[in-house]
Amino acid sequence: MSKINECIECTVQQCAFNACDQNYCTLNKIKVGTHEACPTVDQCTDCQSFKLKA
Numbered sequence: 288m289s290k291i292n293e294c295i296e297c298t299v300q301q302c303a304f305n306a307c308d309q310n311y312c313t314l315n316k317i318k319v320g321t322h323e324a325c326p327t328v329d330q331c332t333d334c335q336s337f338k339l340k341a
């Protein structure tokens with residue numbers, strides 16, 4: 288497992304880049320976007336660096 292990035296806390300355990308036992312991302316940076324035309328709440332945002340764990 289790669290080193291955790293303490294600047295990116297994440298609990299998405301299904302992601303290949305998640306350090307599952309520690310709730311952090313292991314990438315150096317991530318890209319966040321939205322699937323909404325006009326986002327209004329946090330549920331409208333997505334981590335676009337997500338990759339399904341094999």
Ligand code: SF4
Pocket residue numbers: 295296297298299302303304305306311312313314317334335336337338
């Ligand atoms: S890539 Fe996104 S979803 Fe995956 S662990 Fe990092 S922050 Fe979480």
